[in-house]
Amino acid sequence: MFGVTILGNNSALPVYERHPTAQIVTLNDQLLLIDCGEGTQIQLSRYRVRRSKINHILISHLHGDHYFGLIGLITSFGLMNREADLHLHAPEPLKQILDLQFAAADTRLPFTLHFHPLKEAGVIIDEDKFSVECFNVFHRIQCWGFVIREKKKPRRIDKEKIQLYNIPTTFYENLKDGEDYITSAGEIITNENVTKANTPARSYAFCSDTIYNEILADSVREANLLYHETTYLRDLEDRAASRFHCTTDQAANIALLANVKKMIIGHFSSKYEKLDDFLSETKEVFANTELAVEGVTFIV
């Protein structure tokens, strides 16, 4: 399972039962939280997310609709006697903000909170089964996008073909890693002969608040699933630019240029009650688009 569950899809003001940005990325039994607007801990309960499984939190930037729920979530982790380490990847000023609030409340967390400041584009998490890279997006203040990639998957043993050779089962793991087998007689049995390629490793790209910039297509290239903000409809391109945001058309252009497989859109301006036009406008340019509806899980 590699999926993305939307907890909030609105921009700055919470309205129409839409909430500020927060998403859960599920990678088998690991959860990552991307952004954490006010009320995220309530959204986690509403959608029955197992919050104890969250080991990494990524914060794109320090506008409130992307992080005001973080201090509450971390405090609640403490009240719920969490013991596992928690890794927070965020712009540097957040550390002092959190520390001041812990000090004011005389809070002592029962777990270790590791703060990893986001400083330059590149790999920020490198685990056995996945990695996370951050990249620069272009907003009014320092802001980051993220790509979560499955690690390259092992090759699969071809059960029919392997029976033709006398390869010890202890070598099977080496075969999955792509090695050839050399018999005691020196004969080479090529890897391709006894294994098959697995499904390709997938990636999810999260493109947070940003002005339109085609450079982003490089950062999210070939993603299986792209989240891109669409704060405004296409007729408000000037307003979008002046506020360092994007329109439907602009997000769709990035999706096209980057050759992603599918896109979800969100961060809708509070001025729009209905979202239908966001979907129709975007699909005119990039057909495989869906609205990032809260509570829905999109498979990567």
Add this chain to the structure above:
Amino acid sequence: MFGVTILGNNSALPVYERHPTAQIVTLNDQLLLIDCGEGTQIQLSRYRVRRSKINHILISHLHGDHYFGLIGLITSFGLMNREADLHLHAPEPLKQILDLQFAAADTRLPFTLHFHPLKEAGVIIDEDKFSVECFNVFHRIQCWGFVIREKKKPRRIDKEKIQLYNIPTTFYENLKDGEDYITSAGEIITNENVTKANTPARSYAFCSDTIYNEILADSVREANLLYHETTYLRDLEDRAASRFHCTTDQAANIALLANVKKMIIGHFSSKYEKLDDFLSETKEVFANTELAVEGVTFIV
């Protein structure tokens, strides 16, 4: 109209659709917000509170369930182009916490935010029609209670009796203030003779997170309405004390000692799903008690 609308009645963890502490005090056309737990701005929308009428915000202490919603509310005031001054009365460390968050987001508020640190017990707001005093309560960190008092009301002209005397209407305001009238002949017409007492000035006392301490009865004496925390039922008196909180019995004792007219109770521990026992236990000791149910307005 002098009333208290409950926006949140739960302690630390938001559960069972109960929210952290926040209350709106309505004094005719003025609104005061007491405490501002996470999600308060959503509760304000849910209960259709006219947030533009809030001119004063009082924060009892810096545990997160009493103020984590404040930065979001203030930021939203800015996004909604508020122009009126806003007065914030809170423990001193909050100023730096807010300032850091404004700086990180490059936020420039379009209105003036006046920060008034709570330093000693006494009057903190003195307006034409009401005053607010703060008093010390006894919690793990510095914590304040508040009493909101109507100003003493003017006397009412007795329309029948005043016709017996030739008092100029220009003197009526003096009569309402309690003055006697002296005729040109030197005759004294006593104020009591031509006016009636108005309804007495009312008061609302908010007793935030505190361990049981009978001193509090002095601070909230004779209040028309008292809010007192009851984090635990009576069987958990030891736990209440160890966490600087109160039980049902203890809150009821304060209400009795202080001779208040009515009490509402809240700040229920997240361990309790049902609240019936809070009400029955408290009423056994102090009968005129109600649960501080969210969305309900209690008339002072």
